[in-house]
Amino acid sequence: MLDFAIFAVTFVIILVGAVLYLYPSSRRASGVPGLNPTDEKDGNLQDIVNRGSLHEFLVSLHQEFGPVASFWFGGRPVVSLGSVQQLRQHINPNHTTDSFETMLKSLLGYQSGMGGGATESILRKKSYEGAINNTLKNNFPLVLKLVDELVGKWKSFPEDQHIPLCAHLLGLAMKTVTQLALGESFRDNTEVISFRKNHDAIWSEIGKGYLDGSLEKSSSRKGHYEKALSEMESVLLSVARERKAQRKQTVFVDALFQSSLTERQIMEDCMVFTLAGCAITANLCIWALRFLSASEEVQEKLQQELEEVLGSDPVSLDKISQLRYCQQVLNETVRTAKLTPVAARLQEVEGKVDQHVIPKETLVIYALGVVLQDSETWSTPYRFDPDRFEEDSVRKSFCLLGFSGNQTCPELRFAYTVATVLLSTLVRQLKLRPLKGQVMEVRSELVSTPRDETWITVSRRS
Template identity: 65%
Template sequence: MLDFAIFAITFLLILVGAVLYLYPSSRQACGIPGLAPTEEKDGNLQDIVNKGSLHEFLFSLHEKFGPVASFWFGRRLVVSLGSLDLLKQHINPNKTSDPFQMMLKSLLGYQSGVIGEAAESHIQKKLYENGINKALQSNFSILIKLSEELLVKWCSYPQSQHVPLCQHMLGFAMKSVTQTAMGSSFEDDQEVLRFRRNHDTIWAEIGKGFLDGSIERSPNRKKLYEAALMEMETMVKKAIKERRGKNLGRHVFIDSLLQSNLSDKQVLEDSMIFSLAGCVITANLCTWAIYFLTTSEGVQEKLYKEVTRVLGKGPITLEKIEQLSYCRQILCETVRTASLTPISARLQELEGRIDQHSIPKETLVLYALGVVLQDNTAWPLAYRFDPDRFEEESAKQNLTLLGFSGSLECPELRFAYMVATVLLCVLVRKLHLLPVKGQVVETKYELVTSPKEEAWLTVSKRSPAN
C-alpha cells in the first residue's frame, strides 16, 4: 500500500503540479548530476512549469547534465534516464504493470489492479489485452465502416477546402473506441457527442490544468471536471448494465471484463481507462500519421503501392492487414517522430545502480522517452520522418524496448495501430493527402503529444488509373 501511495502521489506531482510533503527525502542526490532544488518546498516544480511541459524540461535537463540526471519534486529526488543504453539497464521486461495506465489511474483516483500480488496483476493485464484483441477482431467491420464514412465526407470536399485534421480524427477515434468498447448504443451520434464533451473536459485538465496547478486555483473548473468525470462514469455504467449477462451480437471490450472474475469497480475503472486513453492515443496517432504523409509525398506513394499490391481491389481483411509491413513502418516512425507518449516511469522498489550511479530505494525513475526518441545516436537524422529506418531489426528492437511495439506496448497503442492501419488503407486507396502551403504545426507535449493548434490538410481524388 505504501508503494502505491508513493507512486500515485508522485505521478500526481508530475501531471498535476502539486507539492509532495508526505515523504521527506534527503537532499543528497547520491552523486547523480542534476539540478539543486530551486525552492525548499517545491523543489524544481517552477522550473518545469517555466519550460512549458515535463518533456521540454527533461530535454533541457539531459542536454545540460547528460543521459542520467536528477531533479526534485518537492522534497523527493527524481532520476531521469535519457539514453537507450541506460534504459536497457533499467527496464524490466517482466514487469506486469503498464506505466501509462498507472498514471491515468493515479490521476483519476483509481486503485484496483494497481496494487496486489504480481500474479493477480499479470492475470488482469492479460485479460485487458485479450479483451481489446477480441474486440478488435469482432468489430473489424465497424472500423472499416467508420473509415469509409470519413472517406465519403472527405471526397465531397473541393480540393481547395481546408480539412480540420485534429477535429476529424478525434471524432473518428471517439466513434471507433466507444463502439468497440461499449457497443451499439454509441452508434447514436448524440451519445458520442455527450461522451466527447466529457472526454474533452477531463483530458484538458489531465493535460494542462493539473500540470500547472491552475485547476486547484479555480473551483469552477474543478467542479466542471468532477461533473464530467461523474457523467462519463454514469455513461459507462449504463453500457455495462445493458450488456451484463446478455448476448448482444458482436463482442465488445466490456463483455470480456464482465465474463471475468473482476469486481464491478474493476470493470468500471478498466472501461474508463480504455475509453479515455484509447480515444486520445488513437486520435493523435491518426492525426500525426496523416499529417506526416501530407509532408512526405514519396512515403505516401510507397504506401499506396503497398496497399494496392496487398489488397488489390478486394476488401480489407485482418489477414491482409498483417501483410502491410510498410504501413506498420510508417506508424512506428510516426510514434517516434511525434514522441507520441514522451514520458514513462517506474518506482525504484529496491536500491539499484545505473552505470556508476546508485539509485536509492523508492526513488521515482523517469524514462525520458521523448528525449530518447529524438536522440541522433540512436536514430540517425532523428529530425527526419523516415519509415525506411524500421527496415532495420535494431530499430524495431529499440522501439520495442521503449514500449511502443511488441510485447511491451500498451494495449491502447495496439488498438490505435489497428485503427490507424484500416483508416490509412481506406484513405490512400482513393485520395491524395495534401499539405496546406505555409502551415507550421507546433507540438504540445502532455501525457500524449498532440499538435498545439488545429492541423489542416487538403485532399484530391486519385484518378482511376492510379
C-alpha cells in the same frame, strides 16, 4: 504499457507525493549530476513550469548534464534517463508489471488491482487486454465501415477544400472507441457528442492543472472536472448494467463480464479504454496523415505496398501483419511526433546506471521524448523517414522503448489497427497535401498533440 506507460506530469507528481508519504526516510541525494533545487519547498518545479512542459524541461536538462541527470520535485531528488543505452541498463534489472492502466487509474482515483495482490492484478490485466483483442476481432467490419464513411466524405469535397484533421480524426476515434467499447447505442451522434463533452473535460485536466496546482486553486475548474467524471461514470455503469441484462457478447464491456470483475471494476476498465483509446487513436492518425501529406514519396511507396498486398480488397485483420511499410510509417509517426514523451517508474530496489547508484525508492523518469530524437540512436532524428525501420538495430531500440512488440500497451495496439485501416483505405483513393504556410507546434502532455488545428487538402487518385 507493460514497461513504458504513457505518463503525464500529473502522474509523476502524484507518484512523488505518494513516495514522500510512504517512504519519508528515503530523502537522500542520488549523486547523479544535475540541477540544485531553486526553491527549498518546490525544488525545480518552477523551472519546469517556465519551460512549458516536463518534456521541454527534460530536453534542456539532458543537454546540460548528459544522458543521466537529476533534478528535484519538492525536497526529493529525481533521476532522469535520456538515452537508449542508459534505459537498457535500468529496464532489464528493474522489470515490473506497471502499466498504462495502473497509471491512468491512479490519476482517476481508482484502485488498479482486484484487491488480492499481484496475481489478481495480472489476471485483471490479461482480462483487459483480451477484451480489447476480442472486440477488434468481433467488430472489425464496423471499423472498416466507419473509416469508409470518413473517406467517402473527404472524396465528396472539392479539391481545394481545407480538411481539419484534428476535428475529423477525433470524431472517427470517438465513434470507433465508443461503439466497440459500449455497443450500438453510441451509433447515435447525440450520445457520442455528449460523451465527447465529458471525455474532453476529463482528459484535459488529467493532462494539465496539477503541475502548478492550478486545478486545486480553481473551484470552478475542479467542479467542472468532477461533474464530468461523475456523469461519465454514471453513463458507463448504466451501459454495463443494460448490456449484462441483455446478455450480449459482442463488444468490450461484454467481454469484461466473462471475468470475475465487479461492476465497479468493469466501469473503471471502460473508463480507461474509452479515455485512452480515443486520445491515442486520434493523435496517431492525426500525426500520420500530417506527415504523409508532406511526403509524396512516402505516400507513393505506401500506396504501392497496399496495392501489392491487398489489391482492390479492403484490409483484413490477417493482412495487417503483411503491411510492413505501413507499420514503418506508423512507427516513424510515433517517433517523430514523440507521441508519448515521458514515462516513469519507482526504483523498487537499489540500482545502478553507468557509475551512478540509484537509491531505493527514487523516482526514475524515462525521457522518451528526448530519446526518440537522440542523434546517437537515430540518424537525422528530426526527419520523417519510415525507411529507417528497415534496420534491425532501429527496430530493437524502438521495441526497447515499449512502442512495438509484446511490450506495447493494448490501447496503442488498438490505435495501430484503426490507423492501418485508415491509411489502407485513404491512400489508395486520395492523395494528401499539406496546407502551405502551416506551422506545426507540438503540445507535449499525456499524449503529444498538435497545438493548433491541422489542415490538409486531398485530391482523387486517377
